[in-house]
Every structure is written in C-alpha cells, then in structure tokens.
Amino acid sequence: MSDENPANKSTDFLQDRRQWLKTSATMIGASLLPGTAVAGEARQNETTPKAAPPHPHQVRPAKFLTPEQHALLEELTETIIPADSHSGGAKAAKVADTIDVYLRETYEDEPRALFREGLRLIDLMSQHYSGKSFVNASPEERIRVLSVLSENSHLSEIPEVKFFNELKEITVECYYTSKIGIHDELGYKGNRILKEYVGCDDQDLAKT
Numbered sequence: 001m002s003d004e005n006p007a008n009k010s011t012d013f014l015q016d017r018r019q020w021l022k023t024s025a026t027m028i029g030a031s032l033l034p035g036t037a038v039a040g041e042a043r044q045n046e047t048t049p050k051a052a053p054p055h056p057h058q059v060r061p062a063k064f065l066t067p068e069q070h071a072l073l074e075e076l077t078e079t080i081i082p083a084d085s086h087s088g089g090a091k092a093a094k095v096a097d098t099i100d101v102y103l104r105e106t107y108e109d110e111p112r113a114l115f116r117e118g119l120r121l122i123d124l125m126s127q128h129y130s131g132k133s134f135v136n137a138s139p140e141e142r143i144r145v146l147s148v149l150s151e152n153s154h155l156s157e158i159p160e161v162k163f164f165n166e167l168k169e170i171t172v173e174c175y176y177t178s179k180i181g182i183h184d185e186l187g188y189k190g191n192r193i194l195k196e197y198v199g200c201d202d203q204d205l206a207k208t
Helices: 006-030 035-047 067-080 095-105 108-129 139-151 157-177 179-185 203-207
Strands: none
Touching: 006 108, 006 139, 006 157, 067 108, 067 157, 067 203, 095 157, 108 139, 108 157, 139 203, 157 203
8 A cells, every 4th residue: 555545544543643742742841840849849839928819800921822833933924934035924014923912812721722832732733743843943844744734634633633633724814814915916906096997908808
C-alpha cells in the first residue's frame, strides 16, 4: 500500500504525537518544585492576604496572550498567509493582535482554552520535528509542522488539529477584513461615483 494513503499518514501522526506528548510530560515533571519549596510557598500563601474577587465590571487586562504566546501566534498566522511582492502578510495586517482582542473580550472559556493549549502543542510539535521552537524554526520547518496538521485535518477531535483548523479560518477572516487584505491584496478601491456612464466598449455587443 502506498505511503500516500491517508490512513498511513494518520497512523504516523498519532505515533509522532505520542512522542511529543511524552516530551511535554517530561518537561512538566522536571519543572516541579521540590517539596521544601512547595511547603515554603504554602506557608507564604497562608500569611498573604487573599485578593478580593474581581468586580463583575472590572476592566480586563490589555492583553490575553503572554508575549511569548503572541510571538508564536504571529509566526503561525504569517506562515498561513505570508507576505509577498504584492501585499503584506498576516503579521503586517496585525492578525495576531485582532485574535488577541477577540480572546480577551469573549466570555466563552472554550476558545481561550483551545488557543492556549493549541499554541503549546504546536510548539511541542516543532520541537519534535526540528529540535527548535516554532518561533526559532526556519520557514521550511514551520511549513512542515503545519503540513502535518493540514494532512490530518480530519482528526478534529485532537486538540492541536482542532486548533489549527480554527486558526486557519480566523486568520483568513481577520486578514481579509483588514486594510491590507481588502485594499492591497484584493485591490478593492471602494465605492466610486461615475461622472458619466461610459457604456459597453465591446463593438460586437454594441451592434446587437
């Protein structure tokens, strides 16, 4: 059977996924605090007054994503819609900023959790395939990661696949509703008033 068979690709993806999830578990385990430090932190928490619960109309933070998450999201969206000689890409259109505003202002927990987990998992994938974070990977290495997700887009129950599927949609929507997407990429000139109706310049049609 050919290696191009979708079933084979899915199997390879799932096998690779086990590896980067193992890497994630190892990293989490290595970052755990020693018991004495945990105990000291607990004692500090006991003596530190608890903050008052947030007011329902309290102003939200200016950013939802951390600087590291935002940088990763910028590179992801730019890989999906890169700049070319015709127009700027997703980074120039500030697609990541628009997504960050959406995540900050939404009252739904699901998209927030999906984006945070999706970003984390894609960075693990990049470490698995290239030994580098996605931000530090080359354009070719980034494309390889996203190609794996694209080839397995039917496995939408897997968090990183679901995240990538949704990221593509929101990236396209944000880009083509931005000034760069509308005017530079699509060449939209806006509504114009014609001083006169020039009619049809096709002579064959004019004769009919």
